[in-house]
Amino acid sequence: MYAYDHSRVILRRIADEPNSDYINACHVDGYMEEKKYIASQGPVNPMVGDFWRMVWEQDVCIIVMVTKLVEEGKMKCLKYWGESKPIIHGPFAVTLSEENDYSCYTIRTMTVHEKDKPHIFSQRDPVSLHFLAR
Structure with missing residues (x-):
């Protein structure tokens, strides 16, 4: 599509x-x-940096994901949210701030900032609702 x-x-x-x-x-x-x-679509290489550019430029505050990372043996989406240490996607550093797992979904809060600028001056904290059919 x-x-x-x-x-x-x-x-x-x-x-x-x-x-x-x-x-x-x-x-x-x-x-x-x-x-x-x-x-x-869920971001895959090499578009994951563009995905975060879009989130940043469009000031996205909620991301709803309705796919698993892998479905029927095929990669559908990269793990774009990082871990407790920042990961770099294009011009952005992304850190997983909080993750709460529930029976059919996971809520993640991430911190995103431009990697070349101190995040105390400019950061975003999007929330991801990741729905998982179990």
């Missing part, structure tokens, strides 16, 4: 990288608000 031009999320272009504004993600209208949500 590919994003249509009329609804696709457009990333800020990186200098000297002509296709760096593309990510396979679409804006989705809400009940009373245009472009309220974003639908995206």
Whole structure:
């Protein structure tokens, strides 16, 4: 599935990288608000850095994931949320701040900041709701 031009999320272009504004993600209208949500595939290499650019640029605060990392022996999504130590995805450092497992879902809070800037000045704390069919 590919994003249509009329609804696709457009990333800020990186200098000297002509296709760096593309990510396979679409804006989705809400009940009373245009472009309220974003639908995206689970990030895989090499798009995981672009995924975090999208989260940062679009100021995403909630991520809903409805796939397992591996389904029927096929990788569907990378573990993009990191651990207690920061992992680097493109220009961002991502740290798992909190993780709570429940019977059919996991709630994760992450801290994201630009790796070249002190996170005390600019960080985001998105929450991920990861639904798992058991």
